[in-house]
Amino acid sequence: MNILDTIIARKRLEVEERKSACPIKKLEQSPAFVRKPLSLSAFLLDDQLTGIIAEFKRRSPSKGVINATADVVQVTSAYAQNGAAALSVLTDEHFFGGSTADLEAARINQVPILRKDFIIDEYQLTEARAMGADVILLIAACLSPERTQQLAKAANDLGLEVLLELHDEDELQHVSEFTPIVGINNRNLKTFTVDTGRSLALAGKLPASTIKVAESGIDDIEQIRIFRDHGYRGFLVGEHFMRSPDPGEAFRQFVSSMKKALA
Numbered sequence: 001m002n003i004l005d006t007i008i009a010r011k012r013l014e015v016e017e018r019k020s021a022c023p024i025k026k027l028e029q030s031p032a033f034v035r036k037p038l039s040l041s042a043f044l045l046d047d048q049l050t051g052i053i054a055e056f057k058r059r060s061p062s063k064g065v066i067n068a069t070a071d072v073v074q075v076t077s078a079y080a081q082n083g084a085a086a087l088s089v090l091t092d093e094h095f096f097g098g099s100t101a102d103l104e105a106a107r108i109n110q111v112p113i114l115r116k117d118f119i120i121d122e123y124q125l126t127e128a129r130a131m132g133a134d135v136i137l138l139i140a141a142c143l144s145p146e147r148t149q150q151l152a153k154a155a156n157d158l159g160l161e162v163l164l165e166l167h168d169e170d171e172l173q174h175v176s177e178f179t180p181i182v183g184i185n186n187r188n189l190k191t192f193t194v195d196t197g198r199s200l201a202l203a204g205k206l207p208a209s210t211i212k213v214a215e216s217g218i219d220d221i222e223q224i225r226i227f228r229d230h231g232y233r234g235f236l237v238g239e240h241f242m243r244s245p246d247p248g249e250a251f252r253q254f255v256s257s258m259k260k261a262l263a
């Protein structure tokens with residue numbers, strides 16, 4: 001079994017446990033349920049912002065512990081105050097050290113929040129809405145095209161936007177009217193190999209109207225310039241900031257150099 005299969009197998013059990021612990025009706029009573037979600041598309045297309053979706057990630061199966069001490073409110077607030085177009089917050093506990101509480105804490109910020117998790121069931125969409133997320137991730141590598149469409153439509157019906165994550169050309173069939181924002185993950189979730197050429201290779205194969213996001217392995221401004229030249233409007237960056245003892249400050253410095261370099 002590859003790592004993605006292992007994660008999904010565990011996720012299925014977790015979701016069943018969560019369903020019995022907290023019925024949908026209860027999730028729907030959460031205060032976050034009545035707020036109007038923010039639009040990732042609008043924030044990504046806002047030229048005053050950077051296009052960066054800045055991630056809060058404590059650890060990962062490929063890298064182990066990335067940052068054991070970072071404070072979610074401090075870091076995500078620094079991201080938001082320094083031009084992040086959106087926040088990505090890991091909510092998977094077992095493999096990434098994230099939690100619902102992390103996302104709820106990040107909600108003090110007025111920028112879109114992506115619930116970064118492995119979504120396989122409608123219940124997780126209601127959960128995402130209840131914890132205050134604006135956007136959910138759907139990973140083509142662990143869903144059939146039909147299932148992707150169903151989940152994307154259900155997410156839209158709940159007022160959530162979707163970031164559809166693809167890794168290769170075969171997964172293009174997952175794209176539908178419900179997924180106008182597409183991320184190309186440079187990391188293969190089955191083998192962990194990272195190749196930023198993935199985003200470049202797939203850029204031209206997406207429908208022209210797609211809002212494109214380059215994901216993973218991004219650690220310098222020159223890469224962002226190249227992605228932009230290939231039509232990318234979004235850049236999902238985690239480790240490069242989280243690796244720093246002060247990820248918020250690392251983000252601020254990155255953005256300041258980026259403004260100078262890309263002015």
Ligand SMILES: O=P(O)(O)OC[C@@H](O)[C@@H](O)c1c[nH]c2ccccc12
Pocket residue numbers: 055057116117139165185215216217218236237238239240
């Ligand atoms: O830390 P990086 O290399 O900057 O990558 C961020 C993000 O793209 C990565 O965390 C990610 C992309 N898709 C995922 C799916 C699940 C978990 C994590 C991810």
